[in-house]
Amino acid sequence: MADLFxxxxxELYNIxxxxxxxPRLTEPNYLCLLDVRSKWEYDESHVITARRVKKKGNEYLIPESVDLECVKYCVVYDNNTSSLDVIVKDDHEDDTESEDSDQEPMPGAAVEFGRILTHLTRYPVYILRGGYEHFSSMYHFFRTQKIIWMPQELDAFQPYPVEIIPGRIFLGNFSQACNPKIQKDLKIKAHVNVSMETGSFFLDDPDKLLHIKIEDSLEASISPFLRHLCHFIGAHLVLGSVILIFSTRGISRSCAVIVAYLMHANEQTLRRSWAYVKKCKNNMRPNRGLVTQLLEWEKIVLGDSITDVSDLLY
Known part of the structure; x- marks a missing residue:
């Protein structure tokens, strides 16, 4: 029996x-996103790639072609879930609801269904906190009415930068940094560009753009810029700005900057900051030269070298 969390x-946005x-959404056993709201609510809008869970009487009907045993992330949502406790349906209530009924689901429907799923998978089952209402208010651009996604459509899906600090810091690549829709959707107000390329935004405003030109190579030196980078990011957070930190592919130099900032801001080890960023962005991979400089940065931030490089698992 799996656990329920x-x-x-x-977290769902980053998944x-x-x-x-x-995009990892192309992987058949990566994400199963299940919507237990009524049919009319689902048809009006739902989270991209979500499948509607029908209910016949008191029985939930798991969507066809879902192999729960192999799915890494199984996420269930209703309108607004704030507790993992289930409100049990009264035995005297009508249980003749058809599988396509528009009847409003009971409070706790996501949790009720999620507990059923824990018996069918070895991976944890997740309940979206705040449900569709909260998620769609934060990420309105991930609402859709589309029901069927073809493999080629998922191949062409354009991911957004991952979120590091909710609503404040995003981590992405150069292409995302040049995309006007992404800037608008995420309300980006400042850029930290850690690449040799010149971006499209804030070019004439040094208060909103910090461009550190270094190559993604073992010889590249980022250490001389770390204090300035941390000051720039911290100042914009105080101002309430939303910041996008990016490099060419968004997996090496920009990740190193994020890790360095978290170490500085939270006075925490390289290992802890690394693990946090790794959770947000699975394919982060700062090169070994940058890792060595982050180990030296740990000495500056904490006064000693604490992290063993073998702790930083790729």
């Missing part, structure tokens, strides 16, 4: 935006 909106060579 809450999934925060930011949707993971990438290897292609």
């Amino acid at each position: 809450f999934c925060e909106p930011m 949707l935006n993971q990438v290897t060579k292609l």
Whole structure:
């Protein structure tokens, strides 16, 4: 029997935006997103790739072609879930509801269904905290009416930058940093560009753009810029700005900057900061030269070297 946990909106957002060579949504056993709201609510709008769970009488009908035993992330949502406790349906209530009924689901429907799923998978089952209402208010651009996704459509899906600090810091690549829709949707107000390329935004405003030109190579030196980078990011957070930190592919230099900032801001070890960023962005991979400089940064931040490089698992 699997465990049941809450999934925060930011976690689901990041799950949707993971990438290897292609978006991870293309992987058949990566994400199963299940919507237990009424048919009319689902048809009006739902989270991209979500499948509607029908109910016949008191029995939930698991969507066809879902192999729960192999799915890494199984996430269930209703309108607004704030507790993992289930409100049990009264035995005297009508249980003749058809599988396509528009009847409003009972409070706790996501949890009720989630507990059923824990008996069918070896992976944890997640309940989206705040449900569709909260998620769609934060990420309105991930609402859709589309029901069927063809493999080629998932291949062409354009992921957004992952979220590091909710609503404040995003981590992405150069292409995402040049995309006007992404800037608008995420309300980006400042850029940290850690690449040799010149981006499209804030070019004439040094208060909103910090461009550190270094190559993604073992010889590249980022250490001289770390204090300035941390100051720039911290100042924009105080101002309430939303910041996008990016490099060419968004997996090496920009990740190193994020890790360095978290170490500085939270006075925490390289290992802890690394693990946090790794959870947000599965394919992060700062090169070994940057890792060595982060180990030296740990000495500066904490006064000693604490992290063993073998702790930083790729």
